[in-house]
Amino acid sequence: MLGVLGGMGPLATADFFIKLVAATPANDDADHVPVLILSDPRVPPRPPAILGDGESPLPAMLARRDQLIKAGATVLAMPCNTAHFWFDELTTDCPVPFISIVEAACAEVAARAAPGDAVGLIATGATLAAHLYDSRLAAQGYQPKLPDTDTMTNIVLPAIRCVKQGDAAQGGRMLEPVVRRLREEGATVVLLACTETPLALDAIGSALREHCIDTTAALARACVAFWRAR
Amino acid sequence: MLGVLGGMGPLATADFFIKLVAATPANDDADHVPVLILSDPRVPPRPPAILGDGESPLPAMLARRDQLIKAGATVLAMPCNTAHFWFDELTTDCPVPFISIVEAACAEVAARAAPGDAVGLIATGATLAAHLYDSRLAAQGYQPKLPDTDTMTNIVLPAIRCVKQGDAAQGGRMLEPVVRRLREEGATVVLLACTETPLALDAIGSALREHCIDTTAALARACVAFWRAR
Numbered sequence: 001m002l003g004v005l006g007g008m009g010p011l012a013t014a015d016f017f018i019k020l021v022a023a024t025p026a027n028d029d030a031d032h033v034p035v036l037i038l039s040d041p042r043v044p045p046r047p048p049a050i051l052g053d054g055e056s057p058l059p060a061m062l063a064r065r066d067q068l069i070k071a072g073a074t075v076l077a078m079p080c081n082t083a084h085f086w087f088d089e090l091t092t093d094c095p096v097p098f099i100s101i102v103e104a105a106c107a108e109v110a111a112r113a114a115p116g117d118a119v120g121l122i123a124t125g126a127t128l129a130a131h132l133y134d135s136r137l138a139a140q141g142y143q144p145k146l147p148d149t150d151t152m153t154n155i156v157l158p159a160i161r162c163v164k165q166g167d168a169a170q171g172g173r174m175l176e177p178v179v180r181r182l183r184e185e186g187a188t189v190v191l192l193a194c195t196e197t198p199l200a201l202d203a204i205g206s207a208l209r210e211h212c213i214d215t216t217a218a219l220a221r222a223c224v225a226f227w228r229a230r
Numbered sequence: 231m232l233g234v235l236g237g238m239g240p241l242a243t244a245d246f247f248i249k250l251v252a253a254t255p256a257n258d259d260a261d262h263v264p265v266l267i268l269s270d271p272r273v274p275p276r277p278p279a280i281l282g283d284g285e286s287p288l289p290a291m292l293a294r295r296d297q298l299i300k301a302g303a304t305v306l307a308m309p310c311n312t313a314h315f316w317f318d319e320l321t322t323d324c325p326v327p328f329i330s331i332v333e334a335a336c337a338e339v340a341a342r343a344a345p346g347d348a349v350g351l352i353a354t355g356a357t358l359a360a361h362l363y364d365s366r367l368a369a370q371g372y373q374p375k376l377p378d379t380d381t382m383t384n385i386v387l388p389a390i391r392c393v394k395q396g397d398a399a400q401g402g403r404m405l406e407p408v409v410r411r412l413r414e415e416g417a418t419v420v421l422l423a424c425t426e427t428p429l430a431l432d433a434i435g436s437a438l439r440e441h442c443i444d445t446t447a448a449l450a451r452a453c454v455a456f457w458r459a460r
Contacts, residue, residue: 001270009259014247017269021240027395029239029271036301037267039247040231041259071266071301165257 002223003073003096005064007039008046008080009164012195012216014039016079019220033227036073038064046082047126058086065090075099075230077223079216081123081193085130097226102132104222105191105215106140112213113188115141120182120190122175122197124160125152133193145187147178163196171200179208189213232453233303233326235294237269238276238310239394242425242446244269246309249450263457266303268294276312277356288316295320305329305460307453309446311353311423315360327456332362334452335421335445336370342443343418345371350412350420352405352427354390355382363423375417377408393426401430409438419443 002020006013017037024032043061048054061083068076076098078084084102091098113119119142121133128134134144147156155174162171175197182190190212192198198214232250236243247267254262273291278284291313298306306328308314314332321328343349349372351363358364364374377386385404392401405427412420420442422428428444 007259007262007264010251010254010262010265011248014244014251017244017247017267018241021244022396024240029237029275029394032237032240032269032271034237034270034272035240035267037247037265037269039262039267040264041262042264045259067301071297164259166252 001034001036001072001074002227003068003071003076004035004037005061005068005076005078006037007041008043008078008083009196010039010041011163011199013037013079015195015199016216016220019217020223023217023220023224033224036068036071038068040064046080046085047124050082050085050126050130057083058089061086061090065094069096075223075226077101077219079195079219081132081195081215082127082130084132085126099219099222099226101215101219102136104218105193105213106133106136107222108213108218109137109142109189109191110140113142116143117188118143118145118186120145120179120187121193122147122156122178122190123193125157127193128152133191145182145185147182151178159200160194160196163200168199168203171196172202172204172206175200176204176206176208179206179212183208183211191215231264231266231302231304232457233298233301233306234265234267235291235298235306235308236267237271238273238308238313239426240269240271241393241429243267243309245425245429246446246450249447250453253447253450253454263454266298266301268298270294276310276315277354280312280315280356280360287313288319291316291320295324299326305456307331307449309425309449311362311425311445312357312360314362315356329449329452329456331445331449332366334448335363335423335443336366337452338443338448339367339372339419339421340370343372346373347418348373348375348416350375350409350417351423352377352386352408352412352420353423355387357423358382363421375412375415377412381408389430390424390426393430398429398433401426402432402434402436405430406434406436406438409436409442413438413441421445
């Protein structure tokens, strides 16, 4: 059974579940991946802990990881990019495989961009500060292309907050010009490395979506592939 | 924590999760209902057991109910109408409250239809054979209005199968004329008493959706209300 360490945030976890079901070739219920999803929003927020002054969510995340394993999970996934800041701590001594959203997403970049290409990156300030994606993209030979500081502060972060507050369409209207600019500046693809951001663009039916890599969907596809190959 | 006995089917469970998040007034992640979702499609299929010759899913459902409680669930819900055939067996000796989709949906009927009104009912053959809704609607003073046997066999059941196989839009195109007919025959509202059916109509953006009661959404709203009032 796939265990999902979720709730960071709840809508992104639900979106992951939808994408997991959609990524599964199925003729009937029984063909689907058995899954146990713990969506517990009482995990302390990740950005303040990464950016400096907040309580660490790691103990809460470890407790929930163990709760999932105790309840029967034999492989784990966590549909939140920022939370992957603690991926090493979560996987050290973890008795079951843990599928990384960063690895799953970077594998999809490799399928769609050539070495040397610019790759746009939209993420929370914490994910960027932790260099979860840009250092890895650079190591794979891509040129990571980020929105500038003003755009991050005044557009990207407020757009993510809109989704968390239930107004995904407003988030999409704010985010779409940012994706367009990254494309105009030469990005082959734009990595939506915050699980709220595909929801924002989907809510407005953005045509730019086809140039984006959805990290949530990438994780879902990696989980289905893992399950079917086991 | 809300425990969700799901996987019957997986897409309907994911849809319940989305509707639970949407039904929650939230400013941030932390305002959401903590939830543990067990979506295990290995529960034996419900219709053959109700209609006569299939293995009973009750032992599997009881085991999963207890798995949820052991893992920390303090209240339960099950986003599948047909599975409520075993609701009495699931709630007898259950140490935590179990919110019924039938009660939640009938409460919404009462808010939108007057005594004596015709209420359309779209459900699986097994839900109809078990009289989960029609006897209750009749007891509340409504006239339940069902599609005829031919329509059930040739349209409603194949449409539900389409959703389970991942083609919700095809299900919607098949189902919409059935809802229209029930409305033309005088139904004040149409109860979508199979969790796959709102997905089908939503996939085609059906305008008839506003005349329907979505049992999945009704259950989600009842769960949020329960959680906030606890």
